[in-house]
Each structure stands twice: as C-alpha cells, then as structure tokens.
Amino acid sequence: MSLQVAPHRGLATTTALVGAVVAAAAGERDVIVLLGDPGELVPSTDPVVVVLADDAALVTAGSTIRADHAVATVGYSAGADTRATDIAVDVEGTGFVALRHGVALPVRLALVGERHVPAALAALEVGLQLGLPPETAVAALAAVTSAESGNLETAASAHGRRLIDDGYDLTPLSTTEALKTLAEITRDSARSIAVLGELDLPAGTGPQESREEHDRIGRLVVRLNIDALIVIGQSARHIHNAAGLEGSWDGESVLVDTAEEAYDLLTDQLSERGSDTVVLVKSPFSDRLRALGATIESVSA
Incomplete structure (x- = not known):
C-alpha cells in the first residue's frame, strides 16, 4: 500500500489527516490524493483517487490516473461527491458538515483554520472509499491533534x-x-x-x-x-x-x-x-x- 499526496496547503497536515484514516482502515489499496499540483506520480494499480473538485485541471489529472475514471471529488462546489458546508472555526478547532450523496456527516477537527477543510474532506472520502464506517472515519480525523510546525x-x-x-x-x-x-x-x-x-x-x-x-x-x-x-x-x-x-x-x-x-x-x-x-x-x-x-x-x- 502506498500513499501519494499533493496538498492544497500544508503537506504534513494533509498527510497526517489522510494517514489517520488509512491507518484506521488497515487497507491494502494504494491511495492518491490530489489537492494541488501533482508533479510526478508513481504508477499504481487500482488506487483510490480523490481530487479537488474546485480545480478543473486536477479533476482532469485525476481522471487520467484510472482508465475507468473512477475518481472521487471533494471540495466546496455543488458538483463534488463530498462537499463542505456550515464551516465554523473557533479557538479549539474547526467544524463543518460533509455532504456525501445526500447524507450529512458532522466533522470536528482539533486543527484551527478553514484551510484544513479540503484535506479533511479528502481524508474522509479516502476512508469511506476504503470501507470505513462514517463514524470511524470522522473519529480518526478528530484524533489528529497537531498541525505541522508553523501552519496555524x-x-x-x-x-x-x-x-x-x-x-x-x-x-x-x-x-x-x-x-x-x-x-x-x-x-x-x-x-x-x-x-x-x-x-x-x-x-x-x-x-x-x-x-x-x-x-x-x-x-x-x-x-x-x-x-x-x-x-x-x-x-x-x-x-x-x-x-x-x-x-x-x-x-x-x-x-x-x-x-x-x-x-x-x-x-x-x-x-x-x-x-x-x-x-x-x-x-x-x-x-x-x-x-x-x-x-x-x-x-x-
């Protein structure tokens, strides 16, 4: 199993969030998360691919990774498979509601700042793609208690x-x-x-x-x-x-x-x-x- 992450903001934080749900799932499939410029990716067989829906270029890049175009999208746009709404930030962390196929999943992060939401959305989608129950994926995200040095x-x-x-x-x-x-x-x-x-x-x-x-x-x-x-x-x-x-x-x-x-x-x-x-x-x-x-x-x- 390999994990490849192209972050929106903050590589270490994005990797920590995605890694938390991957560890909880204990799966064997490769995972590719594209929230920013992917650069050079290592070829993979049957990976879970999650991309930022708000960036058309990333959606296109994601669809080329899999011949069947089985790519999950996350973000703020209405067309995303999983999108964030009702974002609220306070001194203790960040909360939002993830809407996925008509189901609302409340998410609470111990990280301060809306900038962490795209990474959390991607991590949540990865966990669900790997077969985690929603409550388990949400709990794995909540357990990430520290951001990378100097990133809020x-x-x-x-x-x-x-x-x-x-x-x-x-x-x-x-x-x-x-x-x-x-x-x-x-x-x-x-x-x-x-x-x-x-x-x-x-x-x-x-x-x-x-x-x-x-x-x-x-x-x-x-x-x-x-x-x-x-x-x-x-x-x-x-x-x-x-x-x-x-x-x-x-x-x-x-x-x-x-x-x-x-x-x-x-x-x-x-x-x-x-x-x-x-x-x-x-x-x-x-x-x-x-x-x-x-x-x-x-x-x-």
Whole structure:
C-alpha cells in the first residue's frame, strides 16, 4: 500500500489527516490524493483517487490516473461527491458538515483554520472509499491533534491565552487567511493581537506592487477589527502605515525593528492584559518568537 499526496496547503497536515484514516482502515489499496499540483506520480494499480473538485485541471489529472475514471471529488462546489458546508472555526478547532450523496456527516477537527477543510474532506472520502464506517472515519480525523510546525500551530494556557504560529507561509493569500481566522475565533470573546512581518512576494515584484500588497494587509487588519498590531521590520512598514491611516480603527499599531523588540512588547502587553488574548505570529521571525508560547503560559493572569 502506498500513499501519494499533493496538498492544497500544508503537506504534513494533509498527510497526517489522510494517514489517520488509512491507518484506521488497515487497507491494502494504494491511495492518491490530489489537492494541488501533482508533479510526478508513481504508477499504481487500482488506487483510490480523490481530487479537488474546485480545480478543473486536477479533476482532469485525476481522471487520467484510472482508465475507468473512477475518481472521487471533494471540495466546496455543488458538483463534488463530498462537499463542505456550515464551516465554523473557533479557538479549539474547526467544524463543518460533509455532504456525501445526500447524507450529512458532522466533522470536528482539533486543527484551527478553514484551510484544513479540503484535506479533511479528502481524508474522509479516502476512508469511506476504503470501507470505513462514517463514524470511524470522522473519529480518526478528530484524533489528529497537531498541525505541522508553523501552519496555524497553536499553543494555549489555562488563562485563555493562545499563540498561533503561522510563519510557514508568508504570502499575501496565507496572511489574509490567517488574519480572517484570528478575527473569527476572537470575535466577542477574546482580545486579538497580530504580529506581522514582510510578505513573501514573487520574484521580480516591484516596489510599488510590494507597497500595495503590504498596504492592503494593513487595511485588512483594520477592517477585521483586530485589537492590536505589531509590525516587525522597516521592509513591512507599509502594513503599519496603512493601519494607522484608518481613522475608524480603535486598535493600536506599533512598528519595531527586531523580533526581540516584538517579544518584549508582547510580554508587556500580556502582563498588562494577558487573559483571554490570542496572538497570531506571522513573520519571517516566527521561529525566534516561538518562545512566546512559554511566555503565554507563565505570565500572570
């Protein structure tokens, strides 16, 4: 039995979710999951093939793997064999309803963020294709309790504090997703702090386009009503500047030069008002800020 995974977001997380149901099924069939660019696939005999229905190119690629075109599709579109609805994200994880051939299956993940839903859908479909009872497949998904390092990875304390490390991908799309997740899980329940750094932009991006991308993120922080913003580095200053120009925002933005300054500032803020606070760290310096997990645990409530 072999498992080949082309992820939508996060190889390790996708592999963990799919691997959990494969292990529960204890099957012998090969499994191929295509949620992103498949690259080179190893030929396989009679594999279970699951592809993302929302990407026509992947559906086409999946259908070429099997001569009988027996490919299962997952995603958000109405034509998917298994699709996700009623997605809800909170500080403890992500829930959704999987609709499969008219049957609704409630799914609860211990992973925070809607970005994990396509992988969970694919894993669920793999389990069902391998003959698992629906409740067993759902339980296998719920048992996956940790994401890969830096992929909306969380650390929490008993005082309602939580650190979300999302430094593995610093693109504008990923940053937008992470900020929306932060806003959703803290709405009316906790204070939100975003720690952001320079965005990862395509090679050849010019100064004007770079400024516009950073500016857009700063304004998004305001529109999402994030309570506080810390920006690290002069190369990311346009995030700070854009947020400060939004007069309707009640939050506060601070620009610092180093991760050490950001760490000290956050430690002070948590000391002053540490309980019920969620900190999102999305910066090239995320690895140097992971010690905040210990700070979140130790600062007095």
